[in-house]
Amino acid sequence: MSADQVAQPLRRAAITVGISGGSGAVYAVRLLQLLPRYYNRVNVVLSNASRQVIAQELAVDVPGPGAWRLPDASEEEGERVVIWNNQDYSAPFASGSNAPEQMVIVPCSMSTAASIAHGVDQNLMHHAAGVIIKEKRELIIVPRETPLSAIHLRNLLTLAELGVTVIPAMPGFYGGQSTFDDLITFVLQKILNHLKIDARLARKWGE
Ligand SMILES: Cc1cc2nc3c(=O)[nH]c(=O)nc-3n(C[C@H](O)[C@H](O)[C@H](O)COP(=O)(O)O)c2cc1C
Incomplete structure (x- = not known):
């Protein structure tokens, strides 16, 4: 086994991350800073509205299609995160x-x-x-809106019934969370748990 294989034995092939125009762009950016450790390729699609929200909420530049090196990412990690044009239906993960x-x-x-x-x-x-x-793979969504209308709730129920994991951007406070960062970490930990990534950002209940 080569040194490279020993250093990175468990990286998975690919994941797709969609960023839409809900509030909470920080969750997406923080997730994208973590995922290249666990996946060889992180394919990213952003809606037009998400670019507007990111500009409103964060001091992060989002490039056009191609590699996206996020703040604090190594050059290698930056090459693993790739933005696709959101109208490019020829992307590999579109099939x-x-x-x-x-x-x-x-x-x-x-x-x-x-x-x-x-x-x-x-x-x-x-x-x-x-x-x-349709391929019965794993879709996780992190919805954010408040209050939720009956239309929103019906749509989220439809997705849950289709097997989609719905993780609302709704941090808990029972673990002693006291900072902005703690609240973001709480939601990120939930996402990582459902991706079955063995990473511990926040303490488990009872620890
Ligand atoms: C600053 C800002 C914050 C927004 N926050 C939310 C939100 O939390 N939830 C939501 O559903 N829409 C929110 N919107 C509205 C959506 O961006 C809008 O409905 C848009 O059409 C969504 O398009 P998309 O799903 O293609 O990203 C927000 C818009 C802006 C500009």
Whole structure:
């Protein structure tokens, strides 16, 4: 076994991350800073609205299609995170024959949740999510809106009934969370747990 294999024995092949225009862009950026440790390729699709929200909420530049080196990422990690044009239906993960095992949409706007729940492909992100659902792979969404209307709740229920994991951007406070960072970490830990990534960002209850 080579030194490289020893150093990185457990990296998975690929994951798709969708970023839609819900509030909470920080969850997406923080997740993208972690995932290259665990996946050889992190394919990213951003909606137009998400770019607007990111500009509003964070001091992070989002490039066009191609590699995205996030703050604090190594050059190698930066090469593993790749942005796709959200209208490019020729992306590999747009096909059931090349669907990844896992996809996360974080944050997931109510509009994106509605499109996916009703199979309306308005962009690559919706289409890729539909592929994950039809191929019975794992889709995790992190919705954010408040209050939730009956329309929102119905759409989220439809997705849950289709096997989608719904992790609302709804941090708990029972673990002594007291800072902004603790609250973000709480939600990220939930996502990582459901991706079955053995990483401990926050203490488990009872520890
Ligand atoms: C600063 C900002 C914050 C927003 N926050 C939310 C939100 O938390 N949840 C939501 O569903 N929509 C939110 N929106 C509205 C969505 O961006 C809008 O519905 C958009 O059409 C979603 O498109 P997308 O699903 O293609 O990203 C926000 C918009 C802006 C500009």
